[in-house]
Amino acid sequence: MQNIFNDYVQGLETYVMFRIKETVSRITPELTAKNRAPISLSMGAPTQAPPKYVTEALKRALDEDNINTYSTPKGEKFFREACALRMKNRFGVELNPDTEIHSLIGSKEGLANIIRILLNPSVNESEKEIIMIPDPGYASYKEMIKVSGGIAYSIPLIADDNYMPDMEKVMANLEKDGFNPKKVKALLINYPNNPLGATATLEYLASVVSFCKKHGILLISDAAYSDLYFKDELKPASIFQVEGAKDVAVEFFSFSKPYAMTGWRLGWICGNSDAVKMFGKLKSTLDSGIFKALQKAGAEVLNSKEGDEYITKANIGFRKNQQIFAQGLKELGWQNFNVPDATFYFWLPIPPRYKSSVEFTDDLMHKSGVIVVPGDAFGKYGEGFFRVSIVCSEEKLREAIQRMKDDGFYFN
Numbered sequence: 001m002q003n004i005f006n007d008y009v010q011g012l013e014t015y016v017m018f019r020i021k022e023t024v025s026r027i028t029p030e031l032t033a034k035n036r037a038p039i040s041l042s043m044g045a046p047t048q049a050p051p052k053y054v055t056e057a058l059k060r061a062l063d064e065d066n067i068n069t070y071s072t073p074k075g076e077k078f079f080r081e082a083c084a085l086r087m088k089n090r091f092g093v094e095l096n097p098d099t100e101i102h103s104l105i106g107s108k109e110g111l112a113n114i115i116r117i118l119l120n121p122s123v124n125e126s127e128k129e130i131i132m133i134p135d136p137g138y139a140s141y142k143e144m145i146k147v148s149g150g151i152a153y154s155i156p157l158i159a160d161d162n163y164m165p166d167m168e169k170v171m172a173n174l175e176k177d178g179f180n181p182k183k184v185k186a187l188l189i190n191y192p193n194n195p196l197g198a199t200a201t202l203e204y205l206a207s208v209v210s211f212c213k214k215h216g217i218l219l220i221s222d223a224a225y226s227d228l229y230f231k232d233e234l235k236p237a238s239i240f241q242v243e244g245a246k247d248v249a250v251e252f253f254s255f256s257k258p259y260a261m262t263g264w265r266l267g268w269i270c271g272n273s274d275a276v277k278m279f280g281k282l283k284s285t286l287d288s289g290i291f292k293a294l295q296k297a298g299a300e301v302l303n304s305k306e307g308d309e310y311i312t313k314a315n316i317g318f319r320k321n322q323q324i325f326a327q328g329l330k331e332l333g334w335q336n337f338n339v340p341d342a343t344f345y346f347w348l349p350i351p352p353r354y355k356s357s358v359e360f361t362d363d364l365m366h367k368s369g370v371i372v373v374p375g376d377a378f379g380k381y382g383e384g385f386f387r388v389s390i391v392c393s394e395e396k397l398r399e400a401i402q403r404m405k406d407d408g409f410y411f412n
């Protein structure tokens, strides 16, 4: 066949997590034969069962009248009302379920589509519009922007400023790098951050809102990990706790991480009504919404006592896993690392004898069957690091550490 495929898609690599999954399934027999069956510390997908409350609600919903027909992309009113109530209960913020909330088939879908409503695609580099993204950051952001014909400008997240960069300085650097600030359409932030686990203060969020107002750009806040935290005093905030944020911001929420419901594909976007309306227009032509039974069960768990208890218990489990893994790392000679206050990730330097993140993660995978993610997948500032997800059982985590010891994966 002649080359009929879109240039952007041709340049795209399969998403890193699926790439890893493919490799792992190819080498599983070989690893199993040498007593190193894969232990996945790569996916950010909690492995415990979702709340029983939600699976029971789903079973009940399946028998309701009229449940099997099309929903709407916007989401059923009861679903949007439940999201609004969750925002009120969890963050103390008011959102109008009719104009300021829209359902998502998982936040990954939503993020891809918010980018599409902003960027006018161009093949000409100088014409391309820009979205600023955290680096290291969720691996999909960059590619989503690229396939939508835009430029993803990396905002370096560094320890010196506690991973809360001064955005005016970033904008000045963007100009120094030869980009036109007028081409910037949006700033994307993600706190708590994947892969760093970094959190932001309310003061910082307020400064980011002011920055976006000043530059007339959309603020996209990805709050997928807002319920995964370990200290009450560092409970992640919603961007809408900042006065006036609705003028410029939308925020993304997901059922995936807090309730171990990654396969359900359920989430919501909320905030600025113009952006939500435009987003709804695009989605009305792209999809036909979420299965109503999933919305029913999701709506029930969001504001339930059972849902909140589940989150508390899950966080206690992740905290325990964090401590086990941190202890193991110390025994393996890692000294320079953070134990994050939020998320279920560790972001770690590779041992100095390796030349690249991929060289290290490949070696660990092939020798020990321990699967982690190379840091360069999270952006250009991720080289030299790797990400570990500690969502597996305590037992598996201990085994991963033991294998690293047995197979000589010491830091030095």
Ligand SMILES: Cc1ncc(COP(=O)(O)O)c(C=O)c1O
Binding pocket: 044, 105, 106, 107, 108, 109, 138, 190, 194, 222, 224, 253, 254, 255, 256, 262, 266, 267
């Ligand atoms: C920062 C961040 N945002 C969004 C997502 C997508 O989550 P989902 O599409 O399951 O809601 C992920 C998944 O890993 C993530 O890490």
